[in-house]
Amino acid sequence: MVASTTVTQLDDIERPSGAAAEKAQFGSDVVAQTLRDAGIDYVALNPGASFRGLHDSLVNFLGNRSPQILLCLHEESAVGLAHGYAKVTGRPMAAAVHSNVGLMHATMAVFNAWCDRMPVLVLGATGPVDASKRRPWIDWIHTAADQGALVRNYVKWDNQPASAAAAREAVLRGVWLSQNAPMGPVYINLDAEMQESGIDAELPSVDASRYLSTARSGVDQETVSEVWALIRKARRPVVLAGRVSRDEVSWHRRVALVEAMGAKVITDLKVAAAFPTSHDAYAGDLRGRNGAATLEVLKAADLVIALDWVDLNGTLTAAFGPAGPECTVIRVGLDHHSHNGWSMDHQAHPPADLVVSTDPDRFTALMIGSAKLCGTNAKPARACTPELSAQDGKQLTVEAIARTLLHFLGGRQSCLTHVTLSWDGSYWPFDHPLDYLGSDGGGGLGAGPAHAVGAALALRDMGADRLPVAICGDGDFLMGVTALWTAVHYKIPLLMIVANNRSFFNDEVHQEKVARMRGRDVSNKWIGMRMDDPEIALADMARAQGCAAFGPATTQAELESAITQAIAAVEEGRVAVVEVITDASYPATLVNALTGTTKG
Structure with missing residues (x-):
C-alpha cells in the first residue's frame, strides 16, 4: 500500500507568507480566480517573465492553493504532467509556458496530448502587444504576431484575449472545450499588459458551472434498434475497444454489452485499458506474440463494432486486405470532429456501414439501457x-x-x-x-x-x-x-x-x-x-x-x-x-x- 500523502501534508510545500490580497485588482487576478472557479487544481509551469503577472496572482492573490503551482524544469514536462493527469482524471490541468520560446519547447507535448485526445489547458503569454510598452530587446523577441499559429493545427481552440473580461470567458471556454469529446488541448495566450494592468472595477460574478456543462451527444432510439438488429443477426461479432474513459461504471457496462452480444473483444496497447484481459471474451491485441491469433478472430468476424478505434482503416486492411471487409462495420465515436488538413493523426479514412456519432461510453450506456452492470465472467x-x-x-x-x-x-x-x-x-x-x-x-x-x-x-x-x-x-x-x-x-x-x-x-x-x-x-x-x-x-x-x-x-x-x-x-x-x-x-x-x- 502506498503511503498516504494528503493535500493537507502538501500545504507545507511552497506556502506564501503574509496576507493574500482580498480582491481582484489586476487582469491576472481575474484569470487566476477563473482557474479556481473552473476547478483547475494545478498549474504546472517553468517560470517565465511573460506570465509574471499570473504567477504573482496565483501566489499572492490565491495563496498558491486551488490551483497550486507545480514547478517543472522544462516546459515540455509541464504539459506532459498535465497530460498524464488527464489520463487518469479525464479533466484538464493547466500548464503555463513562457511566451513563444516556452511554447516552442512545449509543442511536442501539446502534440502528444492532441493525438491522445486528452484535455490540457495550455496558458501562454506574450510581451505587450502594444509595441510602445515593450522593454528593449527581450519583449520584442518574445512577442509574435500570431503566437497561436505555432500550435493551432493541433489544439482544439486557441485565443488571445485583450481584456480581463475576455480572459475570463476564454478560460471558461477553453476548459469546457478541452474536456468535451473529442477531448484535446487548448491554448490561451495572455498579453503581458492585460495581466499587469489594473481593473477599474470587479467584474460581475458568474456561476462558472453554468459555462462548463458537458455537451451530450445523442443517439436516437431508431439507431439503437438498428444496431441491436445487426447484432442479433451476427454469429461472430467483434468489438474493437479503443479510446474510452477511466470510468469504472462505463467499464462494467462495456463488459455487460459484450456479454449480451456474445462478442469477442480486441484492444490496442496504444490506448488505455478498455476491457478485462482475463475475460473469456477477450481475444487479445493485434501486436506482439499473440497478434496473429487475434487477427484470425477479426478475419472471422461477421460484424465489427469499433469504439473510437485508433487507425480503423489500418486494422481492417491488415485483416481483410485493401478491398476491405465484407462484413458489416459500425464505427462509434466523435473523433471526426477533430480531423483537419494539417495533422494526419486521423489516419486513413475507413469503410463503415453505420457511423454512430456519439461518445463510446454513452453509446454503451444507451445500448444496454437498464441492464445489470455487475456479474461478469472476468477472472481474478x-x-x-x-x-x-x-x-x-x-x-x-x-x-x-x-x-x-x-x-x-x-x-x-x-x-x-x-x-x-x-x-x-x-x-x-x-x-x-x-x-x-x-x-x-x-x-x-x-x-x-x-x-x-x-x-x-x-x-x-x-x-x-x-x-x-x-x-x-x-x-x-x-x-x-x-x-x-x-x-x-x-x-x-x-x-x-x-x-x-x-x-x-x-x-x-x-x-x-x-x-x-x-x-x-x-x-x-x-x-x-x-x-x-x-x-x-x-x-x-x-x-x-x-x-x-x-x-x-x-x-x-x-x-x-x-x-x-x-x-x-x-x-x-x-x-x-x-x-x-x-x-x-x-x-x-x-x-x-x-x-x-x-x-x-
Whole structure:
C-alpha cells in the first residue's frame, strides 16, 4: 500500500507568507480566480517573465492553493504532467509556458496530448502587444504576431484575449472545450499588459458551472434498434475497444454489452485499458506474440463494432486486405470532429456501414439501457503471481522485468502509466480501467517520465490505493528525467523502471530493414544509435533528482533485489527508479509490427 500523502501534508510545500490580497485588482487576478472557479487544481509551469503577472496572482492573490503551482524544469514536462493527469482524471490541468520560446519547447507535448485526445489547458503569454510598452530587446523577441499559429493545427481552440473580461470567458471556454469529446488541448495566450494592468472595477460574478456543462451527444432510439438488429443477426461479432474513459461504471457496462452480444473483444496497447484481459471474451491485441491469433478472430468476424478505434482503416486492411471487409462495420465515436488538413493523426479514412456519432461510453450506456452492470465472467488475474525462472546468464529482457515486477507486487493494485515500445500485451493483466493508461499519443520520445508524474499525482489526489508504475526505455528516460525532480519535490510516490539497452534500438531495427532492402551490411546498424563509450549512468541521474535509485541490475538476482527495495521505497512515499540493463533485441513479431516487415 502506498503511503498516504494528503493535500493537507502538501500545504507545507511552497506556502506564501503574509496576507493574500482580498480582491481582484489586476487582469491576472481575474484569470487566476477563473482557474479556481473552473476547478483547475494545478498549474504546472517553468517560470517565465511573460506570465509574471499570473504567477504573482496565483501566489499572492490565491495563496498558491486551488490551483497550486507545480514547478517543472522544462516546459515540455509541464504539459506532459498535465497530460498524464488527464489520463487518469479525464479533466484538464493547466500548464503555463513562457511566451513563444516556452511554447516552442512545449509543442511536442501539446502534440502528444492532441493525438491522445486528452484535455490540457495550455496558458501562454506574450510581451505587450502594444509595441510602445515593450522593454528593449527581450519583449520584442518574445512577442509574435500570431503566437497561436505555432500550435493551432493541433489544439482544439486557441485565443488571445485583450481584456480581463475576455480572459475570463476564454478560460471558461477553453476548459469546457478541452474536456468535451473529442477531448484535446487548448491554448490561451495572455498579453503581458492585460495581466499587469489594473481593473477599474470587479467584474460581475458568474456561476462558472453554468459555462462548463458537458455537451451530450445523442443517439436516437431508431439507431439503437438498428444496431441491436445487426447484432442479433451476427454469429461472430467483434468489438474493437479503443479510446474510452477511466470510468469504472462505463467499464462494467462495456463488459455487460459484450456479454449480451456474445462478442469477442480486441484492444490496442496504444490506448488505455478498455476491457478485462482475463475475460473469456477477450481475444487479445493485434501486436506482439499473440497478434496473429487475434487477427484470425477479426478475419472471422461477421460484424465489427469499433469504439473510437485508433487507425480503423489500418486494422481492417491488415485483416481483410485493401478491398476491405465484407462484413458489416459500425464505427462509434466523435473523433471526426477533430480531423483537419494539417495533422494526419486521423489516419486513413475507413469503410463503415453505420457511423454512430456519439461518445463510446454513452453509446454503451444507451445500448444496454437498464441492464445489470455487475456479474461478469472476468477472472481474478492477480489472485496468483507469476513464477520466476533463472535467466541462466542471459541478459535481462523487458519480459523478465514485467514478470519480476508482477511477482513482487504480490497482488497489490498498480497502474501502468507508461510502457516501453517493446512491451507485449501478454506480459500484464488489465482488469480495471486504471490498470493501464496507454502510450504517449503522438510518438514523442521523452514523454514517459512526465506522464508518469502527472498520473501519479492524480492517483494520489483521488485516494486511489494504486502503486503508479512506469516502464521507460533509456532514450525516453534521458529526454524526460528532470520531470522526476517535480515528483520528489511535491512528494508524489512513483516507481519507475528503466529498461536500458544502451541504444535507440527502435531505429536499429529500421536501419537493419533498410540495409537488407538495399543489399548492404546489416552489421553497421548500430552506428549513430548506441549510447556507450561512455555508458550513461541512468541510476545516478535519478539520484541527482532526489530519487531513491537502484541498479544498474544486470542479473535476475540483482533485479529482484532492486525491485523489492524500490517497492518498499514507494510505499514509504518516495520516488524510486530502477535501472535494468536489458538485451538489445526485439521479438520477431514486434519487429514485423514496427517496420511493416512480413518476411525475414
